[in-house]
Amino acid sequence: MKAIETKDLVKRFEDVEAVKGINLEIEEGELFGLLGPNGAGKTTTISMLCTITKPTSGSATVFGHDVKKESSTVRGMIGIVFQEPSLDDNLTGKENLDFHGRLYKVPRNEIAERISDVLELVELADKANVIVKKYSGGMKRRLEIARGLLHHPRVLFLDEPTLGLDPQTRLHIWEYIEKLNREKKITMILTTHYMDEADKLCDRIAIIDHGKIVAMDTPENLKHDVGGDVVIMTVPNGSEQLKTKLEQLEFVKSTQLVDGTLRLSVDKGETAIPIFMDVAREEGIAVPSIALHEPTLEDIFIKYTGREIRAQEASGFAGFHGPGRR
Amino acid sequence: MGDIYSIWLREMTRYVRARSRVVTSLITPLLWLIIFGTGFSSSLSIGGTSGTNYINFLAPGILGMTALFTSIFSGMSVMFDKEFGFLKEILVAPVSRTSIVIGKALGGTTQAAIQALLILALSTFIGVKISSTLGIAGAVVLILVTLFFLGMGFVGLGISIASRLENIEGFQVVANLLVLPIFFLSGAFFPVTSLPNWMKALVDINPLSYGVDAMRYAVTGLHSYALTTDLAVVVGFFVLMTVVGSILFRNVR
Numbered sequence: 001m002k003a004i005e006t007k008d009l010v011k012r013f014e015d016v017e018a019v020k021g022i023n024l025e026i027e028e029g030e031l032f033g034l035l036g037p038n039g040a041g042k043t044t045t046i047s048m049l050c051t052i053t054k055p056t057s058g059s060a061t062v063f064g065h066d067v068k069k070e071s072s073t074v075r076g077m078i079g080i081v082f083q084e085p086s087l088d089d090n091l092t093g094k095e096n097l098d099f100h101g102r103l104y105k106v107p108r109n110e111i112a113e114r115i116s117d118v119l120e121l122v123e124l125a126d127k128a129n130v131i132v133k134k135y136s137g138g139m140k141r142r143l144e145i146a147r148g149l150l151h152h153p154r155v156l157f158l159d160e161p162t163l164g165l166d167p168q169t170r171l172h173i174w175e176y177i178e179k180l181n182r183e184k185k186i187t188m189i190l191t192t193h194y195m196d197e198a199d200k201l202c203d204r205i206a207i208i209d210h211g212k213i214v215a216m217d218t219p220e221n222l223k224h225d226v227g228g229d230v231v232i233m234t235v236p237n238g239s240e241q242l243k244t245k246l247e248q249l250e251f252v253k254s255t256q257l258v259d260g261t262l263r264l265s266v267d268k269g270e271t272a273i274p275i276f277m278d279v280a281r282e283e284g285i286a287v288p289s290i291a292l293h294e295p296t297l298e299d300i301f302i303k304y305t306g307r308e309i310r311a312q313e314a315s316g317f318a319g320f321h322g323p324g325r326r
Numbered sequence: 327m328g329d330i331y332s333i334w335l336r337e338m339t340r341y342v343r344a345r346s347r348v349v350t351s352l353i354t355p356l357l358w359l360i361i362f363g364t365g366f367s368s369s370l371s372i373g374g375t376s377g378t379n380y381i382n383f384l385a386p387g388i389l390g391m392t393a394l395f396t397s398i399f400s401g402m403s404v405m406f407d408k409e410f411g412f413l414k415e416i417l418v419a420p421v422s423r424t425s426i427v428i429g430k431a432l433g434g435t436t437q438a439a440i441q442a443l444l445i446l447a448l449s450t451f452i453g454v455k456i457s458s459t460l461g462i463a464g465a466v467v468l469i470l471v472t473l474f475f476l477g478m479g480f481v482g483l484g485i486s487i488a489s490r491l492e493n494i495e496g497f498q499v500v501a502n503l504l505v506l507p508i509f510f511l512s513g514a515f516f517p518v519t520s521l522p523n524w525m526k527a528l529v530d531i532n533p534l535s536y537g538v539d540a541m542r543y544a545v546t547g548l549h550s551y552a553l554t555t556d557l558a559v560v561v562g563f564f565v566l567m568t569v570v571g572s573i574l575f576r577n578v579r
Binding site for chain 2: 147
């Protein structure tokens with residue numbers, strides 16, 4: 001059975017159609033991402049799946065239970081970590097969790113153990129009895145993740161989980177999310193506008209724009225479709241020679257010589273560069289500088305929404321995305 | 327049932343934790359009682375209070391004041407939850423909206439009852455005497471029953487208002503335009519019987535007037551309305567406000 005299934009899900013607010021017919025199928029245990037700019041309809045879609053908002057038309061089920069007709073059952077099965085903080089600042093971390101446990105009917109004889117389990121998971125065990133008002137932003141987010149898991153939901157929704165957090169905390173939160181998905185096999189649905197987050201964490205991503213899904217696939221495939229990374233090597237002497245040598249590498253999709261620079265299209269630029277440099281060294285060819293342009297949200301968007309390509313920084317770059325590239 | 331208890335428990339945990347607020351919220355009513363009660367007792371003999379000291383007449387009014395303020399603001403705490411996002415956690419849980427309203431109402435009422443009883447106890451030290459025909463136990467029971475229905479009713483009113491307000495600024499407006507008039511026009515300070523007609527009309531439609539009247543009967547044996555009327559009104563108010571509050575709260579996002 002699919003964890004989540006939606007058919008032509010639509011949401012209209014007065015005169016605005018925020019979600020214009022979404023079809024999703026998410027497998028159990030998947031770490032699925034909804035990627036899109038602000039206002040694309042991500043949060044509205046999630047709200048419908050979480051039974052916070054009623055769909056205008058279309059249907060959605062969570063493990064076979066309809067969100068409209070069986071909303072109470074659905075709520076018992078899902079956990080949500082909201083975008084805005086939703087903790088009670090006047091209670092301690094433990095009290096917040098206890099309250100949650102009561103509302104979700106966690107058996108009283110299990111609650112203490114579960115609370116200490118989740119607190120350990122997010123490394124807040126020593127702050128359990130501190131009033132939440134005193135927690136930092138990162139700690140509050142971790143507590144909310146702990147809370148979302150307390151009742152052992154089958155699906156966990158995370159709405160912009162690392163928005164507004166510093167880079168180190170972001171990394172930690174990503175670690176928890178990955179660990180959870182791996183160890184507990186919880187289906188997780190993540191909304192984000194950060195490409196790196198979706199890329200790093202998600203098994204599959206659906207790109208949403210103006211209320212519709214414009215692309216849905218694994219991050220690899222999506223980036224691959226854009227044409228991959230572009231590596232730009234400055235080669236004053238011997239560029240022809242280097243080009244010939246590098247072309248032969250199986251992961252190099254195409255090469256082009258432009259104005260003393262060698263441009264290559266590869267799947268993963270960051271792993272290709274060291275190999276290119278080794279080859280150049282072996283051939284005795286000097287490469288004074290090298291640049292890498294990774295596919296961005298912008299690139300994927302441009303491809304799938306048909307909006308204008310931005311003015312390119314370097315000449316000849318446009319040629320690289322010529323007719324041969326798809 | 328368990329849901330109601332969970333919501334109630336959270337309200338009480340927050341209440342007990344805010345110790346300084348609890349103490350200060352006792353001081354205002356006591357000050358009113360001491361200053362107005364003692365002040366007026368010594369200089370005036372108010373018609374219609376037949377023989378009892380003004381301070382005894384006033385005390386039930388002060389209990390009503392405590393119940394009113396504690397309950398309404400407890401009900402309006404829904405707005406703080408909304409403002410600070412915690413309401414979402416409650417709304418998204420598998421808990422019915424009605425349970426939430428009842429749980430909050432019971433929490434607010436418990437707080438109001440505790441406050442009122444504390445004031446009643448403290449007021450006996452400043453000269454207030456319970457002299458009704460019910461005896462002390464009977465008087466306390468009647469007071470508790472009245473406080474229960476008044477409290478639940480006003481929490482319901484607070485929740486109804488908070489469900490319609492968008493932000494905290496409305497709070498001040500409500501406090502001044504609604505709560506204070508309800509308090510002043512409740513017969514807390516003066517007997518209802520000899521008021522000019524326009525004023526009497528306002529007092530007569532105020533549910534607090536009947537609650538104060540019942541409590542006054544408990545403390546002094548005096549009353550302006552029939553006791554059965556008093557109880558009927560407060561119970562009716564309770565039912566009405568719980569229903570309205572639940573309906574309005576159900577539509578909160």
